[in-house]
Amino acid sequence: MNAPVADLIDEVALRIDLAAAFRLTARFGWHESVGNHFSAALSRDGRRFLMNRKWRPFATIRASDLQVLDTDDADVMNRPDAPDASAWCIHGAAHARVPAARVILHCHPIAITTLSALADPRLLPVDQNTARFFGRHAVDYECGGIADNDAEGLRIAGYLATAPTLISANHGVTCIADTVAEAFENLYFVEKAAETLLRAYATGKPLAVMSDVIAEHTAQGWDAYRGMAFEHFAHLKSLLDDEDPGYRD
Template identity: 45%
Template sequence: MTVTAIADRRPNLPHYEERVDLAAAFRWTARLNMHEAVANHFSLAVDEAGTQFLINPNMMHFSRIRASDLLLIDAEDPTTMERPDAPDPTAWGLHGALHRRVPHARCAMHVHSIHATVLASLADSTLPPIDQNSAMFFERVVIDGGYGGLAFEEEGERCAALFSDPRVKVMVMGNHGVLVIGRTVADTFDRLYYFERACETYIKALWTGKPLRRLSDEVARTVARQIDDYPVSMGGRHLAELKAILDEEGSTFRG
């Protein structure tokens, strides 16, 4: 599709720019091999209350998702799963609960990425501050140790309740995967990216069998605060660069 054709569609496609950001995040997540076949899901609230949100269509591979493919649903609509284009039941269970119960979770990304899932499989799923990337998550992660099966509505409600502390931006879903929340697609994707990187470093450090050089709580707390207060939107620039790369390659994600 040409740039002109895409532009012509914008007035008839609600929340177009938000859709474009979300589609780009799906495409890049697949490129990083952080997806899982046709499972996993991202969502983004688009109204002030946070209950109306965009989410990926059921059983569509992340690498093919376009802006126009995203579903617009309402967490307060009990008939959602009766729609002919209903989302995956676990996407509704998990993301519906989040957008009903956690207003500050404007965007939510759930994956079974390799290294975060390895962390979630350990008896101690704590991510220690052993480098700058892991330190940025200090005191900003909650570990869910109560996995009860697929994230249908009851499981989704239970998970949503674990985000009561507004500092928490990442849930290590024990025996399952990871769930990351944020204000925007850019903010959330950047956090997802760095959490997976931090997990990879930690898991590979464990492979060596040698003692780890753990940062003090004081230093880790300082790093996490500095990242939170960083004067430039690193997430915004990160996503902008990824979209530029996709555009240069002729990707259809904006369609």
């Protein structure tokens, strides 16, 4: 008899990769005290997933620390080990409704969060990194404060169903992908893109925004470089293995 499809997911490897993403995010200074959350689907339908426990510092998270949650667990928020309310709002709703959201990284890096505070928080295509997201990011202009209610979660999930990168006005960014490496690469480049755009704005000079045709051509050009994510993430993990190997525990 064949094993269930869900059993084919390597939970140990997934835990290690997600733990590495937490440690690296702390190193890059993208985390928010003991807030923000990353998650990764354990089941093929995405409804069972791993996520960091409530209020754990990113710099100390280990593979074994990650909590298993189920979107069908109606009592999840009533348990002693209940996740953070905003984490459940965003990740629970997205894993329940967006099968493509295998991995969800939500945090508040300074550049992309600063961009989210502008009246126009779009990533305008002014260089290759910003053009990477042309037609491939969404902007949620409706800020509901702390994302901790069902309506907020449903709205965020709706945007994530349309684009793998979501800029939430006055809030931060959410990146989704099939793998931790690819989601982390999106996070890495969206922060770089935001920093470039903000520096361009800071000059006070007119922006040289690419035409839609060139921007789309550039975005499509990035498709051939998808393998970069795995090589980059493997390199970053090797640095952790040398200097901070506890993430694997």
